[in-house]
Amino acid sequence: AVVSTQSTGISIKNEQLQNVSTTVQSEMKSYCDIIKKSCSESIVTPEKLTKAVKTAVEEEDRSKNVVVFGLKEEKKEDLCAKVDELFSCVGEKPCVLECVRVGVTSKNSSVRPVKIMMRSSSSINQILRKSGKLRGSEEFENVF
DSSP states (O other): OHHHHHHHHHHHHHHHHHHHHHHHHHHHHHHHHHHHHHHHHHOOHHHHHHHHHHHHHHHHHHTTTEEEOOOOOOOOOOOHHHHHHHHHTOOOOOOOOEEEEEEEOOSOOOOOOOEEESSSSHHHHHHHHGGGGGGGTTTTTOOO
């Protein structure tokens, strides 16, 4: 009786072991398939590389720009001189590449913002840190 019980137990264990072995083999195959699919999707193509570089360049270009609101607008203004005066008020003398008014001139008294392009993004960061000094200035208290 003990021998037959042991035989039955061993056959049950063998059956369970076979089930586990089958499951492991099938799961390993599906895991390998998933890895193969994900690796084939992450291959760097020239198009993906070009798009990534273009995005990085655009972000870098934008980081060199700042928009100033509230700078008084006059008919025949020297905008670059006004911008230089504004920056000297906060104690900075950055290298300004270009400054332009953004938007359409309107007949009401709205003031168009000024887009200022600079050589480096670090000078933008310095100016933004010191921009709180403008509130203490009489001429530029409404500029932000």
